[in-house]
Amino acid sequence: MPTYVVRARAETLIPGRRQRLAEQITEAHQRVTGAPRAFVQVVVEDLRGRDHFVDGRAAASGSVWVHGHVPAGWDEPTLAALAKGVREAVVATTGVVEDLVWVYLSEIPPERMIEATVPAVP
């Protein structure tokens, strides 16, 4: 039901790492929230250096930004643990230092989320 949009440079998220990162984010989501992993969607988008800025200057090349859109209703400790779990998934699969990882969690009331019911390739 949630979707995590991951943005990073292509050299940070080399192809072999993308599926592992998706797996680890999915795993963190299930572990922290108890929700089934079958509807956890992960989308990766490439960032080019010329398109990514922090403090008005070129961002550090290894930066990774994950924006999760999750169903509203979990309490604050759960959401805080979820944000940390997602950060750990990024660190574990990309080797990027924690200091370069951004995680945002936006809530959407579940009644405004329609999810696919045959989501993954069997």
Next chain:
Amino acid sequence: MPTYVVRARAETLIPGRRQRLAEQITEAHQRVTGAPRAFVQVVVEDLRGRDHFVDGRAAASGSVWVHGHVPAGWDEPTLAALAKGVREAVVATTGVVEDLVWVYLSEIPPERMIEATVPAVP
């Protein structure tokens, strides 16, 4: 005033379908909410297979995810009808089965939305 971001594989949203999908989403928005269609924005983004995951595995190739950012204030039945109307627009224009369509609706207070006043090509 609203913006719908559509993400799908290039082969699902072949060029001729993009405008028709935008038209149908715009039409659904107007029909359900009564709001004018002149400020309905639709943005399409291509997803590559290696960048799209559900349940930690490659997502079904025909999946379509629409994330709408709409002005806050409509009641729940209207928002539920809007989500369904968007899903129907996707099914009608892409031929994708309903089970592969995701729709999220995020609300933004209208005073935090500045829209273009000369939006479309005449």
Next chain:
Amino acid sequence: MPTYVVRARAETLIPGRRQRLAEQITEAHQRVTGAPRAFVQVVVEDLRGRDHFVDGRAAASGSVWVHGHVPAGWDEPTLAALAKGVREAVVATTGVVEDLVWVYLSEIPPERMIEATVPAVP
């Protein structure tokens, strides 16, 4: 701590303008909110003409859409001033007329935002 996602055609945001736009948005954020600029992230994404619609038709080619994700808590006048400041930054750096600029501001509670602590290239 905030992130601004800018979407426009490549010909509107020619390479030399991207950094200047990021600088000006960052500057507007600091000026209006008083928050430090060190954690203002700006991401630019290219829009292709065939992927961008308003009113169900091709959008005007110079349109620029900025979606800011900002920490919740500022009052309405501050958010209104911020939206206008971002619009002015777009106009000043791209030469696009005000009528073609869209700005949305979505709030995220700050405890659901983990930001990088070594964000920019020194």
